Amino acid sequence: MSHSPAPEGGRADVLIVGAGLAGLSAAVRAAELGLVPLLLEAGAVQRYPSNTRYSGAVFHLGFRSMRDDPAELARWLVTATDGFVRPELAAVMADNAGRSINWLIGQGIEFGRGETNDGWHDLVAMPRGSHGRPGLRWEGLGADRMLDSLEEALERRGARIGRGVRVAALSFADGRCCGVRTSDGREMRARAVILANGGFESNDELLRRYVTAFPERMRQRGPGIGRGDGLIMAAEAGAELIGMEAFYGHTLSADARHNDKLWPFPFLDFLAASGVLVDRNAARFTDEGKGGVPMANAVARHPEADPFFAVFDAAIWDETGRLLFSPTNPNLVKHGGTLHRADTLDELAAAAGLSAQALRQTVEQHNAAVASGDFSILTPLRTNAKNNARSVATPPFYAAPGCVGITHTMGGVRIDAQGRVLAKDGSVIPGLFAAGNIAGGLDGGPQAYYAGGLAQALIFGLLAAEAIAAA
Ligand SMILES: Cc1cc2nc3c(=O)[nH]c(=O)nc-3n(C[C@H](O)[C@H](O)[C@H](O)COP(=O)(O)OP(=O)(O)OC[C@H]3O[C@@H](n4cnc5c(N)ncnc54)[C@H](O)[C@@H]3O)c2cc1C
Structure with a gap:
């Protein structure tokens, strides 16, 4: 796999901010559907750190198998969060869980069972890590390999990750999101933008505003890249923020x-x-x-x-x-x-x-x-x-x-069942989508109930790309 240079612009149908699971799934799916994706990733190195790369690669929804009966799963997501997750979002996650996993398998990702013999460790990207050894280990394990496989799938379709490109602002024309500006001042244009830049767990200012008066006491369980850039940009564009206090x-x-x-x-x-x-x-x-x-x-x-x-x-x-x-x-x-x-x-x-x-x-x-x-x-x-x-x-x-x-924040921008970002009045912000840890309303709430970050990133990455292709 080549180390891709930062893109210089060119024609793109969709700009995707962040190349974790949400961003890569969206990019590959967009390319499959005939769109030209431009995937922009702040990390400059080949194996740029992301929550996805550091994860244990256990795919689950609300600690249930993603292959469970969708109606049951949807009911559970609403019940477990005391009604915080809206039924239409619970339903879309449950209905798309099985086929999203099948899509990943179609990209060459291998799944096996986890170390513990329970119902929700049935879909672990292989090879799985062993928890027997201390400290963080991710190199060559399931999540790392999954990102490699998705990047290869993207390259087979003629697209690539633009590494070392930090998106700093969104551009709007006639009320529609139509592009981004990078931190080095480049303007890029597209029909739509998908924010997939993760949560705000590493941004002490945002943590202090929404989560705790004592952010400095916490140990980051991830790579420390969750600055909340996309959340800040979306909020400036009028996006509603939801469930901001809960974290995983x-x-x-x-x-x-x-x-x-x-x-x-x-x-x-x-x-x-x-x-x-x-x-x-x-x-x-x-x-x-x-x-x-x-x-x-x-x-x-x-x-x-x-x-x-x-x-x-x-x-x-x-x-x-x-x-x-x-x-x-x-x-x-x-x-x-x-x-x-x-x-x-x-x-x-x-x-x-x-x-x-x-x-x-x-x-x-x-x-x-x-x-x-x-x-x-x-x-x-x-x-x-x-x-x-x-x-x-x-x-x-x-x-x-x-x-x-x-590990990461659970709150974020409110989205609808297609991953479209919603404004405070409930209307759609045209051209703006969000997937993965940046999105709120999918878990958390008063119970701080965690429903599975990888599953959400995958499902809404696919749904956002499909919605843009269908528009
Ligand atoms: C140790 C650990 C174990 C975990 N285990 C599991 C598990 O087993 N199961 C599970 O479901 N979840 C697990 N998680 C959570 C899971 O990893 C996340 O919920 C999921 O990976 C989020 O994906 P994402 O694509 O939204 O974000 P990320 O994977 O964090 O990707 C976001 C990307 O956006 C990039 N970015 C940020 N800002 C910008 C910007 N301004 N411009 C361009 N790029 C930007 C970042 O560099 C990053 O690469 C774990 C997390 C950790 C840390």
Whole structure:
């Protein structure tokens, strides 16, 4: 594969901003349908970093198989987000899930099963990574290869990625988006523009405005390229922004901020969801039962949670700690993460710098709820449907200091079922489309429920290209 020079303009039917999965799917599909795509990518190197390239390549929709019954899937996406995802968007994602995967297979991408034997790890781009080793690994793995295959498919159709081209502004004529301006001042024109530049997880100013007062506390779980450029441009053009507060992320060891062996895995999620999650005052502050992503969202906003602690006992450490991919036990300690351990809760509190009385009280209340099965006695309330709370009673006791790992933002520009960007009054902004992490309204919401970034990028990349070809 050649390293493509930045394009000098020329005729293009569609300009696509960003060459992650959303942008590449859109470009290849546009070329298949007879359009001339121009794909502009800010990354200058051959293997430019993107969320897609760093991803685990697990294709799922709402932690369900993309091959599940579409009507069931659509219902689930609405239910799981408490109605945040509009039924027409849920339906279009569910209806297009299976055929989008088939399209990828048609581009030469091979799928297999994941490491865990559950229903939603049935579509993993191969070769899959093993979580047994520490730190981030992506080279030669499924997502990296998938981007190569899509780039090859694009080149077979006579188009290529323009690397090192950062789009800085949108151009409009007669109210219609008709092109872009690059950061080095070039103007490019086309019938339509697809924004596929990812989220705003690496833009502290936007994070502070929409997500948390403390963005600097978070560890990026991705490549750090999510500046929100497209979101800013679309907002200036009048786009409605939706669900801006929610992000996809997990709880990590506090040491992940300076130790690269401790991100993107292991998570503290499962330990905290079995035991208790406490702040610096040894007080609970969120419903651990909702699981990792909502927990990470709550931690990010809590002023007293730097660090927070996952508190658990020997039974949880030996059982829950060993579950799932990249188990916290033994990876946390093996790779240098702090884990306080003591025979009594008072000693644990002393080791972790917490109030012994407060920690004892928090754990006693938790244990009383577990023993009685009545979680309504807890403040804040704890639910127990998704993650089973266990008593914290068997010494030694543990406290793992944590930080939030932000993978990507879930909010973004509102789109319709064809990927067209909508203005605040609900009208379509002519010529402007969005796909992938830049788009909002597809998951998140009050539950911060994550529905699968790769699936959304793929589906709306294809739909946007098809809508432009059909216009
Ligand atoms: C560690 C990790 C693991 C993950 N695992 C999974 C998983 O297993 N399953 C899953 O569903 N999701 C997973 N995700 C999330 C998933 O990777 C993303 O949701 C998805 O890849 C988003 O695709 P995208 O095309 O929207 O964005 P990206 O892949 O981030 O692509 C955006 C591209 O736009 C470019 N760009 C940005 N600004 C500009 C600009 N101004 N001009 C030109 N180009 C620009 C960027 O350089 C980048 O290449 C994971 C993410 C991470 C970080």
